Amino acid sequence: MAKSNGNEKKGDTGLSMAPPKISKRRFDAAIRAMGDIGILKETAAPVLNNLLKLFDCNWVHIEADNYQALADAIFNDSDPKEGQKRQANETNLNADQCNKKLKTKQCCQNPSSKMHGNDKRELVEAPPQQGRGTLSAQTVHGKKVTRAQLQLPSSQLVIKEPHTCPSIAKDTTIVENNSAVLHHGQDLQTFETPLAATCPQVVAPGTHKDAHRTSGAHHAVDQKYEGVSGSYKRNRAVACSNQDIACSKDSPSNIEVVLSNSGAGKLSFTYNSSLANHSDFRLPDIRLICKKMEARCLKKYKTLEPNFSFMNLLKDTCQCIVDLGSESNGPRQKRIIQIVPALDVLSKPSVPQILQSNQANSSFMPPNNLMSLGGTCSSHAVAGVSQNSSNMPIIPHQLHIGAKRPPHDVNDVTKGEECLSIPIINEIGNGILPPPFHYIPHNITLQEAYVNLSLARIGDDDCCSDCFGDCLAQSLPCACAAETGGEFAYTSDGLLKEAFLNNCISMLEEPLKHPHFYCKICPNERMKMEVNSDSPNTEVNLGPCKGHLTRKFIKECWRKCGCTRNCGNRVVQRGITRHLQVFLTPGKKGWGLRSTEKLPRGAFVCEYVGEILTNIELYERTIQKTGKAKHTYPLLLDADWGTEGVLKDEEALCLDATFYGNVARFINHRCFDANIMGIPVEIETPDHHYYHLAFFTTRVIEPFEELTWDYGIDFDDVDHPVKAFKCRCGSEFCRDKARILSA
């Protein structure tokens, strides 16, 4: 049978409300479907007509998902204000209608029936700033539809009679009271009455009480939001129980919810404007926040008890914390418990603003701040640059963080990318969060870096295809141990073997006793010269290479090997297994990383993850941003520059965690006696110009001790065009003499 494309034949009879040549049968069916969920024919028909015009009479879009597009068009474009006017002519849903709606909901449990009562609630969730007559663009199945196109009449779906209040802005529509009436014969589980009411906008202190007297409706509102206050930049008043809602005309920067009964708990939401160039942000009225959250909960959880109130949820949270805190701290005492959820909101500036703010705030690397794997002050790490670098097209990163999106999930900075959550802890209590970045658990190339991860690159000598199970359990080490002298680097407990670890540590402590590679034309020196001089880049002027410490690599088994994923020679590739925290350091170093558990010596902590850039790409980033950054996140991958001969531009690589990175980007520097160290690890490719840098503990680390590693910065390099940060590592071996002298 030939399938219809949804366009009806010319001979179809029209209905009075339907445009000509439209299938009466289909038109009636659509109106009936809307009627089933309580939408009157007069409301549905004109919208349907407009949709038909918009979709060229193609019914496929309209009938899909049980008329989802039609329902969306009606619900999304409804104007609650006009709805208020018309509501006098409307009746509340009677028991029959409710039963009908219940049936609709039941049938919605069929996945093909997406149109359910919850959709109706979106009607009252219309943004309050949308005033009457606003042409709001809606998307219906991918097409932009405006109210004008739909010629949408007012909503006829206001079911609970709203109270209107004189002397207040009527555009504001919020949930007044969730104590919705349970209709006779209606099941609590499937209660579906939409919540709708008008409510006063916040009034200035001193006037709100009078305003309240004008309407009894407000009393209910205030009761619901009692114990809430907006407090302000210069006046962070603590809300007390039974306090009325009072908001200043100034922009509030803080909202506090106080446990009204005991006064012992306080939940504080603070907008930290210092992190965002966001002058037009205003903390919204708490009632609007609650209304929005209630609508969201309803949408997400589908069924809520009739008395559900987001404000009560916040108060319960206070109470819960007070109770739990009191249980663990002996006899209950009256105390203030303050929780500061992350509300650092970033602006979404226009493009020129983004570029400007990138220059001012983001962490582009001053070259002298480039971290070196070598960890020695002799092998000063600087990004390389080629003569033709200026032609390289580098796409600048912009962190597109939505205006309403907080920069991080404080409970897990990894956003679920790691096996364990890693929270952000700000014990200083100023509400600040780390600047935004994209969390990635694995390195990713920006553009030009040559990283060949093909299986073809892995020869028979570079894998152990004959192995089975755990390579560490075999009687003889396999081919993958060749890199570490025929012995695996790991113990069966997943720790580094003492001999291997000691050798790595001695490279840090006594670098000159270990082999170095000296470049004929050192990218680092070329970089220095280029930055310092306006003259053409000639090799004659280049300084001698200071040498790159040739590092010991760990080689892990991988995909071409015959062993399992749990093989003892696969540690780094399995990711983070220790309980870590990102925390705000007290000593002006910014954010840092720590472990909440005791770590043994030789334990893997995490890998340094970032974008893989060629040194030229890094240079391109650097020259535009030099000197402006507070923190920097690049790391030179020069551990084996010597063995691959003269590196091509696309093979001299580094990692930059400025925009894309993992928790390692928070690890601070400590001169010489750091407690973790970076060790190069070969996993997917035997090409050592690209490798992983994995951090292992150099000693036992106590819980909550800050994790630090030696970046290998030469603080004495006064010739360097860009100075390193002032070191605040606190080590007695600190190399930043200038800082020590000036202190």
Ligand SMILES: C[S@@+](CC[C@H](N)C(=O)[O-])C[C@H]1O[C@@H](n2cnc3c(N)ncnc32)[C@H](O)[C@@H]1O
């Ligand atoms: C890889 S980031 C470390 C995380 C950084 N603290 C943050 O808040 O994002 C490196 C930057 O941290 C700061 N930093 C690291 N170690 C430091 C130290 N010992 N003293 C002062 N600042 C340090 C410097 O600004 C450096 O550019």
